[in-house]
Amino acid sequence: MKKKQFKTESKKLLDMMINSIYTHKEIFLRELISNASDALDKLYFRSLTDSSVVLSRSDYSINLVADKEAGTLTVIDNGCGMTADELESNLGTIAKSGSFEFKRDNEQGEDVDVIGQFGVGFYSAFMVADKITVRSKVYGEPTAYVWESEGADGYTIAECDKETFGTEITLYIKDDTDEEKYSDFLDEYRIRGLIKKYSDYIRYPIKMAVTKSRKKEESDEYESYVEVETLNSMVPLWKRPASEVTEEEYRAFYTEKFFDYQAPAKVITQRSEGTATFTALMFIPSHAPFNYYTKDYEKGLELYSSGVMIMEKCSDLLPDYFSFVKGLVDSSDLSLNISREMLQHDRQLKVIAKAIEKKIKSELEKMMEADRERYEKLFDAFGIQLKYGLYTDYGMHKDVLKDLLLFKSSSGKKYVSLKEYVDAMKEEQKAIYYAAGESVERIELLPQVESMKSRGFEVLYLTDDVDEFALKMLGSYSEKEFKNVTAEDLSLENDEERAALEDENKKNEDMLTFMKEAIENVSGVRFTTSLTKHPVCLSSEGELSVEMEKVLKKMPGSDGQLPKAQITLEINLSHPIADKLKSLYKSDKDTLAKYSKLLYSQGCLIGGVGVENPAELCELISELMVK
Numbered sequence: 001m002k003k004k005q006f007k008t009e010s011k012k013l014l015d016m017m018i019n020s021i022y023t024h025k026e027i028f029l030r031e032l033i034s035n036a037s038d039a040l041d042k043l044y045f046r047s048l049t050d051s052s053v054v055l056s057r058s059d060y061s062i063n064l065v066a067d068k069e070a071g072t073l074t075v076i077d078n079g080c081g082m083t084a085d086e087l088e089s090n091l092g093t094i095a096k097s098g099s100f101e102f103k104r105d106n107e108q109g110e111d112v113d114v115i116g117q118f119g120v121g122f123y124s125a126f127m128v129a130d131k132i133t134v135r136s137k138v139y140g141e142p143t144a145y146v147w148e149s150e151g152a153d154g155y156t157i158a159e160c161d162k163e164t165f166g167t168e169i170t171l172y173i174k175d176d177t178d179e180e181k182y183s184d185f186l187d188e189y190r191i192r193g194l195i196k197k198y199s200d201y202i203r204y205p206i207k208m209a210v211t212k213s214r215k216k217e218e219s220d221e222y223e224s225y226v227e228v229e230t231l232n233s234m235v236p237l238w239k240r241p242a243s244e245v246t247e248e249e250y251r252a253f254y255t256e257k258f259f260d261y262q263a264p265a266k267v268i269t270q271r272s273e274g275t276a277t278f279t280a281l282m283f284i285p286s287h288a289p290f291n292y293y294t295k296d297y298e299k300g301l302e303l304y305s306s307g308v309m310i311m312e313k314c315s316d317l318l319p320d321y322f323s324f325v326k327g328l329v330d331s332s333d334l335s336l337n338i339s340r341e342m343l344q345h346d347r348q349l350k351v352i353a354k355a356i357e358k359k360i361k362s363e364l365e366k367m368m369e370a371d372r373e374r375y376e377k378l379f380d381a382f383g384i385q386l387k388y389g390l391y392t393d394y395g396m397h398k399d400v401l402k403d404l405l406l407f408k409s410s411s412g413k414k415y416v417s418l419k420e421y422v423d424a425m426k427e428e429q430k431a432i433y434y435a436a437g438e439s440v441e442r443i444e445l446l447p448q449v450e451s452m453k454s455r456g457f458e459v460l461y462l463t464d465d466v467d468e469f470a471l472k473m474l475g476s477y478s479e480k481e482f483k484n485v486t487a488e489d490l491s492l493e494n495d496e497e498r499a500a501l502e503d504e505n506k507k508n509e510d511m512l513t514f515m516k517e518a519i520e521n522v523s524g525v526r527f528t529t530s531l532t533k534h535p536v537c538l539s540s541e542g543e544l545s546v547e548m549e550k551v552l553k554k555m556p557g558s559d560g561q562l563p564k565a566q567i568t569l570e571i572n573l574s575h576p577i578a579d580k581l582k583s584l585y586k587s588d589k590d591t592l593a594k595y596s597k598l599l600y601s602q603g604c605l606i607g608g609v610g611v612e613n614p615a616e617l618c619e620l621i622s623e624l625m626v627k
């Protein structure tokens with residue numbers, strides 16, 4: 001029979017398998033068992049809608065046969081089976097689990113332990129076997145097929161005799177070498193250990209004939225006998241009391257199920273009885289999945305109905321702002337054959353989703369309190385999602401999210417929460433101050449930030465585009481309004497100071513109007529007393545800040561008519577430049593016009609918005625230099 005060749009990628013993977021280190025090898029059994037369990041699930045699903053499949057749930061099982069003499073280990077299931085075409089497409093090409101892609105993405109970077117962390121499906125059997133046969137028959141079909149391969153040089157598919165439906169995978173275990181004792185994998189004790197370690201929560205019985213010994217009747221001698229034993233406890237991890245499940249078990253469950261190579265930052269278990277009866281097991285990843293911020297990422301929790309999975313990613317169970325949460329929900333309230341459409345309108349599901357949201361929120365808050373460092377790491381990965389959540393749906397979710405937010409600030413701490421900010425506010429401080437910019441360094445250069453700090457007021461530093469929009473949506477926190485330090489009206493002065501400043505602005509109205517017209521781009525020019533050492537700054541009036549305008553400009557499709565920030569050039573009244581301007585207004589209006597433009601450019605530069613016309617600015621500077 002002509003040998004067929006594996007696809008290139010599968011070949012590479014096979015090489016990886018064959019050369020893998022010993023500690024990885026044992027996962028092959030887990031992979032085969034999981035496949036068998038999936039196959040049983042598939043047939044079970046089919047039986048729900050296909051009346052020709054007559055099986056009761058207790059009929060399904062996985063059987064292991066270890067034959068030391070022949071050197072073979074066989075995994076048998078009575079699941080869906082595979083047609084010849086399916087044998088070809090499923091076993092002739094590499095698993096679609098994405099783990100191999102992952103390896104390649106990381107080839108230059110850190111060496112991700114692919115095999116150890118994910119396992120790579122069926123192929124992993126080649127780590128311990130030098131030949132594999134897969135005999136399979138689909139339920140109700142007349143013909144069975146056998147797939148056979150000795151590794152990298154290809155495989156064959158042929159018809160074969162097989163009475164029962166399902167799949168039977170026989171591994172011809174490699175001969176022992178000096179380094180590796182492959183025959184261990186035929187050892188009952190070893191197999192039992194592997195099942196406990198990796199496959200204990202498989203919902204179908206994994207059976208094996210085991211040798212036992214008993215005392216002979218009316219004699220002191222012992223005899224051995226063979227008995228079929230179920231090796232796994234079958235109780236899904238989430239059905240066991242949380243106190244009995246070890247951290248290691250949760251970790252293994254998570255990394256395997258959700259294809260993560262790092263332990264989760266937090267495990268959340270929830271049990272509810274009453275308006276909705278359900279068990280949830282959720283995980284907060286410790287880092288953002290590589291596709292998290294792309295449109296490929298699909299949020300959702302697995303949905304089970306009394307231990308049987310009914311949907312792989314039920315997105316209705318998670319709000320977008322908690323889309324990073326992984327896990328599953330098992331509820332006896334949901335019917336097994338509920339359709340996707342019906343599920344969306346299911347009242348019970350909505351109740352569950354609400355309860356889950358509440359739980360995640362409270363767990364995150366607890367974590368923020370009890371394990372700040374870990375929470376901050378989490379916030380680095382997912383904080384932006386929380387902030388978007390606050391902003392979307394017209395701020396509908398602000399009460400859920402406001403206490404989960406963290407911001408950088410002038411306090412010098414890595415992050416502060418809004419509550420921490422308000423608790424630390426000075427008595428005379430009226431508002432929560434913030435400044436926006438592309439980085440902390442840039443924001444710290446803002447003249448207004450400097451003057452706030454000199455007053456002893458903490459300033460939140462908003463460095464993400466969404467930040468200011470989110471705060472605008474929030475409006476206030478603990479009855480304190482949010483104020484951008486670059487906004488015109490911060491009301492920092494007392495009444496007397498304010499009156500004096502107004503007076504000064506009034507007196508110089510003509511000059512300030514002249515300057516405004518010379519600059520063209522501003523809606524006003526005025527004196528200020530709130531700056532310390534900087535001569536000028538820009539401030540904005542109304543809802544839209546300079547930073548927000550910048551963000552809006554960057555957004556796709558924004559070249560049309562955008563609202564513009566109303567910008568005022570503020571001049572430090574106590575800076576010598578103020579008097580200089582006044583005297584120029586009397587003696588040399590032409591130079592005053594140039595100074596005005598220069599000061600405006602300074603304001604732009606220090607405000608982090610950049611100048612529109614650098615050439616004109618440079619020309620002005622050199623012109624004044626040679627004067």
Ligand code: ADP
Pocket residue numbers: 031035036039077079080081082090091094095096097120121122123167
């Ligand atoms: P994965 O399980 O990640 O898809 P595998 O390489 O382990 O990758 O398996 C490839 C495919 O072969 C499976 O998706 C499944 O369709 C099929 N398969 C494997 N084992 C069995 C089995 N025991 N019964 C039926 N189909 C199977």
